[in-house]
Amino acid sequence: MALVTFLSDFGDQDYYVPAVKAKMLSINPQLNIIDICHHIEPFEIEHAAFLLKSVFREFPKGTVHLVGINTAEDLTQGYMGAKLEDHIFICPNNGILSLITEQEPGIMVQFADIHLQDTPFPTKDILAPIAAKVASGAAIHDFGGPLKGFRKLMSRQAKATREHILGHVIRIDRYGNLITNIQRDVFEKLNPGKFTIQFGRESVQRLQKGYGQVELGDPYAFFNSLNLLEIGINHGHAGNLLGLKRDSVVYINFQN
Incomplete structure (x- = not known):
């Protein structure tokens, strides 16, 4: 299957997204191009990575993922292809x-000068043709x-002790739910059975299994499908109502 996903911060009010797709389809009209998102805030690499x-x-394994985030020459150390967890990233x-991911790529390639060009639109003119050809069978x-190393960034990690976990909000979704970097497995290893989750001026002492299991306007917390602690307010925008934003602190205190 010639499958390409496409992620960018281009939005949908300009010609950028269709121009990139047109470039790929001109190489292989049978490509199946799946949009992940094009509404990343400009240059927000952490949101794109999330x-x-x-x-x-x-x-499916073998899918080609085209990433059009921060592609300008002053924001990147060149252009690359990588095989990572049996997926291909351009x-x-x-x-x-x-x-x-914490895993190292199995294969990393620095794209040769012959495939590069001086262009104000590198996603279309450099990355899209390579993505289309790789999805069509090229290696x-x-x-x-070979690329020996690639640029690495540090993501914010939750800090945990036997007494508490200190985490942060890493994403506020369109419903106002607060997604944190507190992982289920860390919580379950430390949880003695009684705990308080503190976020802003609110707190809860129990976890729900999903949305809408508390009264309207009440806060809730549960581990979402990503196994990350998520906090919300039933039929309310938790970010606005609690005055919380990305990087806001979330505490879990354990009572032994």
Whole structure:
């Protein structure tokens, strides 16, 4: 299956997204191009990485993922292809791959100068043709030589002790729910049975199994499908109502 996913911060009010797709389809009209998202805030690499990390494993192994985030020359250390967890990534070497998994790529290729050009639109003119050709059967080795290392960024990690976990909000979704970096397995290893989750001026002492299991206007917390602690207010925008935003602190205090 010639499958390509496409993630960018281009929005949908300009010609950028269709131009990139047209370039790929001009190479192989049979490509199946799946949009992950094009509404990333400009240059928000952490948001882009969060979305890519959340969904790329849901696609079949061998899927080609085209990433059009921070592709300008002053924001990247060149352009690369990588095989990571049996998926292929065509992207700028700007650190995004280091934020989607702790595993090292099995193969990394620095795209050769012959495939590069001086262009204000590198996603269309450099990355899209390579993505289309790789999805159509070419190997990423065909487009360059080995890349020994790639740019790495550090993501914010929750801090845990036997007494508490200190985490942060990493994403507020369109419903106002607060997604944190507190992982289920860490919580379950430390949880003695009684705990308080503190967020802003609110707190809860129990976990729900999903949305809408508390009274309207009441706060709730549960571990979502990503196994991350999520906090919300039933039929309310938790971010606005609680005065919380990305990087806001969330505490879990354990009572022994």
